[in-house]
Amino acid sequence: MLKKEQNDYVTQTGPGTPMGELFRCYWIPALLSEELPENDCPPVRVKLLSERLLAFRDSEGRLGLIDEFCAHRGVSLWFGRNEDCGLRCPYHGWKFDVTGQCVEVPSEPAESGYAKKIKLKSYPLIEKGGVLWTYMGDPAKQPAEPEFEFCTVPLNQTFSSKRLQENNWLQAMEGGIDSSHVSWLHRGDLSSDPLFKGAAGNKYNMADLAPVFEVVENDGGLLIGARRNAEDDQYYWRITPWVMPTYTGVPPRGDHPIHGHFWIPIDDHNCWAWSYDYHPTRPLTDGEVQAMRDGKGIHVKYVPGTYIPLANKTNDYLMNREAQKAGRTYSGIEGIGMQDASLQESMGPICDRTKENLVGTDNGVIMARHRLMRAAKALAEKGVIPPGVNPEHHKVRQAALLLKRDVHFKEGAKEALIAKKGVRQTSV
């Protein structure tokens, strides 16, 4: 459990809040590249960390993320005309460039310099790995670009998607490091999902439904190891890295692409659940990409034309009691992503952690909260740059492997846990 003040502290990410300041130390995924597909395409409304912004790509391909509202009389620039290297407000024709600088105030003589005095707040927007990333903190402290492996491999080796999740980011992220739910909630999908099935390691999952856990700190966050018994005096380890504040990696299965998530706050009641899938050494096959587009694995099917899951709270997530009873799905909800999201949304917009009863196996979640609060405090009080800002911390890989029983997984899997260019993932 957390005390009420702690729960508020760790869930609120608006401007000026301690966790909000923490998030503003990092590059975070803002949009998919496909949302701004070409120069002068329509602008896109983006809300991040409780700030309403507008993203656009200008005539020369420059990317901008600016205050959504016109500096003149507050119209949403979403209605704007994206033309001639700027976004023009349709109300009275004021025009802004990708940095938010006003470049034209038609009612004032150009020579007056009036436009120069008008500037909307803007944040940098960069494209990497099919994702547009932003940094919303102090420009003087802007860190080096993100180096997560999924965004540095060639584009034909990687696929990312996002979906709207209508609850606070933290309860969603906690699901990503809570390895103990996998044997329950997702047990129906191991043998049937095209992006999971057939891995040699799956047999250990099936044979041992009560894994034992080890949690250790890592430079950028945590490593959570789940071990199960295997042959010959060995354990089958599945190792989940968490990089602060919100990146997690799902341990791989066989030669399937490897995947994981970010949970990025939209506001305190909503977040974007980002899902990446990549292979370190080979292009994704057409079949794999098709399966990802079709919402298999950790991805979801959408309401057409949106990033809203097709199964969502307005249709009770397409609950299928018959499949639940028959055990085809454990919760009655189809698909790993929505199995998680449906339950996490059911907790309410912000989970009331004063009422929870945690057990020893929840130590991954306990430690993640502890590290987040500790880092936010150190940042607020002493300006300490939090773990996970340094791109070296991003170069961690999830792993699944067999180790002798007396080996510390962090040592035994040392090489496997490093993302190395041209080296295949360590997986069973």
Place this chain on the structure above:
Amino acid sequence: MLSESARVTTAQEAAYRIQYPNSKRRAAKIIALDKTSAKIVDEVSRLPWNGASFFTSLSFSAKGSPGAEGGEALQAWLNDLAGHALNLVAEVASSDFVVVITAAGEDARAVSIIADACKLHNKTLVGLVVPRDGASEDAVSESLNHLRPYTRMLVVASGVDYVEAMLMALRA
């Protein structure tokens, strides 16, 4: 018509969650396995807790020692901060879960005796390894090896602040 799920997941509906307690107090037993971790247990025990008991050392009757094959039942005692010696098996029997703490590289073999008692009464054993000044990764590995066969959850903690945070999170 709004679906039931859409309606009940609003912030407004969250206010109607009923405010009755959903759990009873649980008895946690926190046991230091060595002198360094005893200092931590001593420090942490001074905070207000919900019925957790803290023990800074174990002692054994003359008949056996940790790890030895006890012919006669080996008697083990837990020593609390007030200087009382309490029977290990009885303490474990009356607990809801047990936490053992060891400092990296210290002798943690006493865990096997505690684990036996936990097994006898079907109690979960959680292990914490805390750093010690100058302890190497090898020392951490060694401690983990001592605890691994017996614990459901094994954590390398950052220090005394984590021991505190974890026990609070568990409502100890």
